[in-house]
Amino acid sequence: xxxVPRNEQRWPLLVPEEVAHWNRWSLAENQEExxxxxxxxxxxxxxxxxxxxxxxxxxxxxxxxxxQEFYRYPPTSTTANLSVPGVPVRSDLSDQGNVYxxxxxxxxxxxxxxxxxxxxxxxxxxxKRLQVYVLPEKAPxxxxxxxxxxxxxxxxxxxLSGPSRPAAIVTWHVDGLKVDAVERRxxxxxxxxxxxxARILLVAKPNYATDNRTLHLRCLxxxxxxxxxxxxxxxxxxxxxxxxxxxxxxxxxxESHWTSMLxxxxxxxxxx
Numbered sequence: 001x002x003x004v005p006r007n008e009q010r011w012p013l014l015v016p017e018e019v020a021h022w023n024r025w026s027l028a029e030n031q032e033e034x035x036x037x038x039x040x041x042x043x044x045x046x047x048x049x050x051x052x053x054x055x056x057x058x059x060x061x062x063x064x065x066x067x068q069e070f071y072r073y074p075p076t077s078t079t080a081n082l083s084v085p086g087v088p089v090r091s092d093l094s095d096q097g098n099v100y101x102x103x104x105x106x107x108x109x110x111x112x113x114x115x116x117x118x119x120x121x122x123x124x125x126x127x128k129r130l131q132v133y134v135l136p137e138k139a140p141x142x143x144x145x146x147x148x149x150x151x152x153x154x155x156x157x158x159x160l161s162g163p164s165r166p167a168a169i170v171t172w173h174v175d176g177l178k179v180d181a182v183e184r185r186x187x188x189x190x191x192x193x194x195x196x197x198a199r200i201l202l203v204a205k206p207n208y209a210t211d212n213r214t215l216h217l218r219c220l221x222x223x224x225x226x227x228x229x230x231x232x233x234x235x236x237x238x239x240x241x242x243x244x245x246x247x248x249x250x251x252x253x254x255e256s257h258w259t260s261m262l263x264x265x266x267x268x269x270x271x272x
Contacts, residue, residue, distance in 0.1 A: 035126035039112050042131045042224060043104045045165075048090075053097035053114035055124050061097040064113040071099050086110075106165070106192045108132050134165040134193050139229040140221040148236040149215075150243040155202040159219035159231070163193035168221040170198040175216050196221070204237045213237055 038052035053061055063071040070084040073096050086107025093100040097114065113127040140161040149155055161168040167186045172179040179200055187195040198219070215237055220230040238246065 035114060035116055035124045037114055037126040037128055039128035039130055041128075042133050042226070043108065044226060045104055045106065045132050045134045047104055048100065048102045049104065051099040051101065051112060051114075053116065053126070055097075055116040055118070057118045057120075058097070058116045059119045060117045062115045062117075063097075063099055064115065065108075066110040067113070073097065104132055106132055106134075132165065133224060133226055134163070135223055135227040136162050136164045136168060136221065136229070139231050140168070140170060140219045142217070142219050142231050142233050145217065145233055146235065148238055148243070148247070149204040151204055151237055151239050153204050155200065155204055155217075155235070157217070158197055158199045159221075160195060160197050161219075161221035162187075162195035163189045163191075164196075164223050164227070165193045166223065167194035167196040168223050168227075170196050170222075171220050172198060172200045173218040173220065174202070 035053065035055045038050070040049050043049045051063060053063070055061075061073045062069055065084050065087050068084045070082050070087045071089050071094065072079055072082065086105055086109070088102050090100045090102045097116070101108070109130060109132040111127055111129045113125060116124040118124065140159050143158040143160060145155075145157040159170055159172065161170050170182075170184065172182055179202070181200070181202075183199045183201075185197045185199075187197060189195065204215070213236075215235045216232065217235065218230055218232045220228070222228050
């Protein structure tokens with residue numbers, strides 16, 4: 001049977017402590033209008049969530065997403081015709097201003113508005129924006145990283161995270177220290193999600209490593225507070241003599257090529 005985060009009894013407005021273990025909720029209270037609104041700030045695509053709205057003396061409550069009505073209490077003859085993409089309401093669980101949306105997708109994202117009509121025919125309104133997150137299905141992937149580098153050579157590597165929504169925040173760390181000089185590029189998938197490519201270009205020099213030391217590189221990807229994952233690699237930094245003895249002249253040519261590219265980039269930047 002399908003699991004839902006509440007039983008089916010009718011209940012009053014939820015308090016934040018009761019729902020904190022489902023979603024990252026935020027409370028929007030309009031003191032002037034006297035409406036208490038509880039809407040999750042973010043939901044993970046595919047998950048269900050509650051919307052809660054109350055006001056003293058409420059005669060009727062209507063819910064809107066981006067100005068399109070999807071729920072009203074008490075129900076009327078036209079209630080069955082209320083349908084908004086991305087907001088599939090479980091009417092058997094919903095009651096008064098408490099609405100359960102059983103599944104979320106990218107269409108769910110938007111501004112949710114609660115309109116409360118009092119017995120005096122006064123209308124009170126409060127709204128809150130909801131974001132839909134899509135989390136990466138795997139750890140970030142380190143690309144183009146060699147197993148060893150010659151001292152003074154170029155470390156040129158990339159880290160790819162995603163797809164996700166929003167794009168992940170990707171950082172590089174070398175021996176536990178964050179790398180500031182990172183080139184980042186956001187790549188849309190065409191389906192509302194994004195890849196994030198983060199590239200580093202470093203010189204393997206004594207302040208990164210000493211004689212024949214192993215270098216620890218880590219790529220860290222984060223999407224809000226809902227997702228954190230990383231990938232790590234170890235590389236060796238070798239003196240030219242050790243490098244030549246292990247990899248020969250052909251590898252030397254490759255490293256010299258990367259070093260020349262790095263120097264060209266640095267020189268070009270200094271001329272700007």
